[in-house]
Amino acid sequence: LRPPSPVFTQRRRCSHSATPRGFGSTPTKTKKKKAKREGLFRVELRHADGVGAAMGASAAAVGWESDTNEATRTDVAGVPGAFVIRNALTPKECDRLAALANEAGFEEAPKDERRDQQNGAVSLAVDLDPVFRRCAPLLPPRVLAYRAAATADRWAAPGGTERRRCPGAPEGLYELSGLNPRLRVYRYRADSGDVFRPHRDDCWPGSTLAGTVLSEDGWAYAADRRGRWAFRPGVDRVSHLSMLLYLTDDCEGGATTFFDDDGGPPVPVAPEKGAALCFWQSFKLGRDGVRDAALAPVHEGSPVTGGGAKLAVRSDVLYAFPVDGEAPAPASSSG
Numbered sequence: 001l002r003p004p005s006p007v008f009t010q011r012r013r014c015s016h017s018a019t020p021r022g023f024g025s026t027p028t029k030t031k032k033k034k035a036k037r038e039g040l041f042r043v044e045l046r047h048a049d050g051v052g053a054a055m056g057a058s059a060a061a062v063g064w065e066s067d068t069n070e071a072t073r074t075d076v077a078g079v080p081g082a083f084v085i086r087n088a089l090t091p092k093e094c095d096r097l098a099a100l101a102n103e104a105g106f107e108e109a110p111k112d113e114r115r116d117q118q119n120g121a122v123s124l125a126v127d128l129d130p131v132f133r134r135c136a137p138l139l140p141p142r143v144l145a146y147r148a149a150a151t152a153d154r155w156a157a158p159g160g161t162e163r164r165r166c167p168g169a170p171e172g173l174y175e176l177s178g179l180n181p182r183l184r185v186y187r188y189r190a191d192s193g194d195v196f197r198p199h200r201d202d203c204w205p206g207s208t209l210a211g212t213v214l215s216e217d218g219w220a221y222a223a224d225r226r227g228r229w230a231f232r233p234g235v236d237r238v239s240h241l242s243m244l245l246y247l248t249d250d251c252e253g254g255a256t257t258f259f260d261d262d263g264g265p266p267v268p269v270a271p272e273k274g275a276a277l278c279f280w281q282s283f284k285l286g287r288d289g290v291r292d293a294a295l296a297p298v299h300e301g302s303p304v305t306g307g308g309a310k311l312a313v314r315s316d317v318l319y320a321f322p323v324d325g326e327a328p329a330p331a332s333s334s335g
């Protein structure tokens, strides 16, 4: 039996997640030049697809602060499972991350009707452990992912466990385990046509940044004897939630706007400097055949209509694969 093709190859074909993360691309001459600039280093990317390059920033370059205001959580009314954590970043940290992103250099996405992402974007690898420590008590500690209601009862779900139907997922209890250091920073300038059109986010493999090496710990690509993906329970990580960290809020417009599948009114969340907006991702594992959105809301990065640019960091909340979970069947049989 041939193993299924790597998830990353499939992800690139997946239209809704047409937001290439920029890692792993062939480094250009300009990128090499930028790598020498202060605060940034060249990242070596290791994952099953091969080795690529991107830019990273050290903890010293970000200048994480220790004496911070307590992070607080507010649920977003009208968007099940979405919430905002205030004081996830300090204003200084926001400014440093914005400066580092500017230093790395934003790339303008073409204003092409077929693209969801039509804003400025840059990939950065940054260990967000300080942010995770502030936010962890406010994040879902466990997620019970089940494929069918009948199988959900197989797992005892302690208090505080979020339950969601994820037909594509290995079933079981996922444990909270960090934030993805593999970041995208987005920029929306006023009256520029910059926008991130309506879409749902999909899950991403986890990564770990150690020194200058970013390695993927999302899932193993090897297939078991029955041709299913083989996961290393408790070791491999995958995301369940998107985390969007707002670095600026001196703009008019520029909300992250949620749309109701049933035609309810749109819910705009205005950017707030230092706040983190979190919401569910679908669990397609990059596969096109999986239709169930698993509570993942449709949302857009709305245009900025005046004032300064909106800058936001996109990360993912990572969970360890369930120890007693089963690997899912390959895409063709998952419907």
Ligand SMILES: O=C(O)CCC(=O)C(=O)O
Binding pocket: 186, 196, 201, 244, 254, 255, 256, 257, 299, 300, 301, 302, 312, 314
């Ligand atoms: O910038 C925003 O408000 C939305 C960004 C977004 O949708 C994403 O990162 O997937």
Ligand SMILES: [Fe+2]
Binding pocket: 199, 200, 201, 299
């Ligand atoms: Fe999104």
